[in-house]
Amino acid sequence: xxxxxxxxxxxxxxxxxxxxxxxxxxxxxxxxxxxxxxxxxxxxxxxxxxxxxxxxxxxxxxxxxxxxxxxxxxxxxxxxxxx
Numbered sequence: 401x402x403x404x405x406x407x408x409x410x411x412x413x414x415x416x417x418x419x420x421x422x423x424x425x426x427x428x429x430x431x432x433x434x435x436x437x438x439x440x441x442x443x444x445x446x447x448x449x450x451x452x453x454x455x456x457x458x459x460x461x462x463x464x465x466x467x468x469x470x471x472x473x474x475x476x477x478x479x480x481x482x483x
Contacts, residue, residue, distance in 0.1 A: 420451045428462040435459055 428435040442448075442456035 420449065420455070422451045422454045423458060425458055425462050425465075428459050429466075435462060439463055 423434070423438075428438070438455055438459040441452075442459065445452065445456075448456060
């Protein structure tokens with residue numbers, strides 16, 4: 401009976417250890433809400449698991465790439481410069 405109780409407790413503890421998937425840059429580029437949520441989570445978290453740390457790094461990379469693209473894409477409204 402003690403073994404069954406021990407196994408039940410062990411199973412309950414392991415059930416709480418959900419594995420978070422590691423997302424790619426493509427995922428964060430196509431899911432803007434997830435990108436914002438991940439950036440907010442990374443800013444608040446004190447301790448990160450391995451997969452959370454990878455997601456934070458990927459999200460920060462995408463955020464910085466998009467910020468740089470917005471600055472340098474510029475665009476123009478001058479008809480003489482349009483193709």
